Amino acid sequence: MQMKSHISKVSQATRKWLQPYNQSLKKAIDKTVEEGLFSFEDIKFQIRTLKQKVDSGQIEEWAKRAELSEIKNSVGQKVLCLHAGNLPLVGFQDALGTILSGADYYGKLSKKDPYLLSGFLKMMDEAHLDNQIQYSTELADFKDLQADKVLFAGSEESVDPVKEKLFKLNAVNDNTEFVIRTAKFSIAYLDNEEPDTLRDMIEAVFRYGGKGCRSVAVIVSPFTLSKVKCHFTDYVEEFWLNNPQLKKPKENLVYQFAFNKAIERDQAWLDDFLVQETDDFPDQEFVLNWVVGDHDKVKELKSRFGNSVQTVYRTGESIDGIKTEFLSNAQTPDLWWEPDGIGVIDSLLR
Incomplete structure (x- = not known):
């Protein structure tokens, strides 16, 4: 496999798939929204983010960072990707990284997101790459595969x-x-109440209804919740006006609210989020935990929550003492970001 040509083909096909004139992508979006799988706003946000990354040359940069070459690649390896379906196109990074590495890609697509990723894979298939590309929503279709590697993201209980x-x-x-990647959520340290910071925080917490391991479920701040509550809820309402939350919480959230009230715990009830x-x-x-504390508290929680923290x-x-990222990048990571500290391509080259 000529890796330089391969990388170029993968990049061109991905750019083509992300073009506004791509009718198959438009149909996949429409079908996903019609079936109530994800909101149009969340899909648009994800696709726009990916387009910005790809158009800025991140596929080529990822290949360069991984040092892909005729000597260093995953050609001939059979890689089975078990894709999650909690976010739109959440499996895109694993799929792209596997195909880019030169490995033969076998993808078990989630029935919660069957249309968007399959459109990308169809485009890859039509690019006449040298590696195999096969995908299905049925695990049984990979009978007797004898995969060399399996990429999987999910809960520890499901492993x-x-x-x-x-x-x-x-x-x-x-x-x-x-x-295997099992991280569940992320933590943010909020040390100011500037409008841009609060908007970044709201995006990090409420995008995708708080689902996804990069979404913030715990905020540590020197400010109490009661101090920022009014200011905070104004920005949430602004966000929800433009990004209505598709999924709604179960009634046990009402019980949690009642419990908090009974023990006089400070809280903010936001209809669809607590x-x-x-x-x-x-x-x-649909719950955000607010913790009053400093850097030491962040380190304590990261240590206490262990591998659950992404x-x-x-x-x-x-x-x-701990690796951090800017809050503004929470929902817009680079293509080569490392889930659970494991680089997708790097894990295939080992």
């Missing part, structure tokens, strides 16, 4: 059942390497 199914199907064997002042582990959807964001100075 063993997934492995069991794969072995039963003979899709993997004892030599298959599993690259903000509460606590440093408990965030184990409910990223720690900051709005100002870096935090000694």
Whole structure:
């Protein structure tokens, strides 16, 4: 495989797929919205973000960072990607990285996001690349695959059942390497109340209804919730006006609100989201935990929550002793960002 030509073909096909005139992408978006899988606003945000990254040359830059060449590549490897479906196109990075590396791509698409990613893969298939590209929403279609590697993102509880199914199907064997990512949420340190900072925070918390491991579920701040509550809710309303939340919380959120009220815990009820002042582990959807504290508190929570934390964001100075990213990049990561600290292409080159 001529890697330079391969990288160029992948880049050109991805750019073509993201063009506004691509009718198949438009149909995939329409179908996804019609079936209530994701909101039009969230899909538009994701596609616009990807287009900006791709148009700025990030596919070529990713290949350069991974040092892909005729010598260093994943050509000949069979890689099975088990894609999640909690966000629109959440599997795009794994799919792109696998194909870019030169590996043969086998993708189990989520039934919660079957149209968007399949359109991208169809475009890749039509680019006449040298690697195999096969995909399905049915795991059984990968029977007897004997994959060399499996890329999987999900909860720790789901890892063993997934492995069991794969072995039963003979899709993997004892030599298959599993690259598993299980982080659930991110933490942000908010040290100012500037309008741009609050807007970045709202985007990081409420985009996609708070789903996704890069979404912020815990905010640590020197300010109490009661101090910023009114200011904060104004920005939430502004965000929701332009980005209505598609999925709604279950009624157990009402019980949590009642519980907080009973124990006199400060909170803000936002109809479809609950903000509460606590440093408990965030184990409910549509809930943001607000913690009063400093850098030391951030480090304590990251240590306590362990591998469940994907990223720690900051709005100002870096935090000694832990790796951080700017809050403004929470929902717009570079193509080569590393889920659970594991680079997609790097994991395939090992």
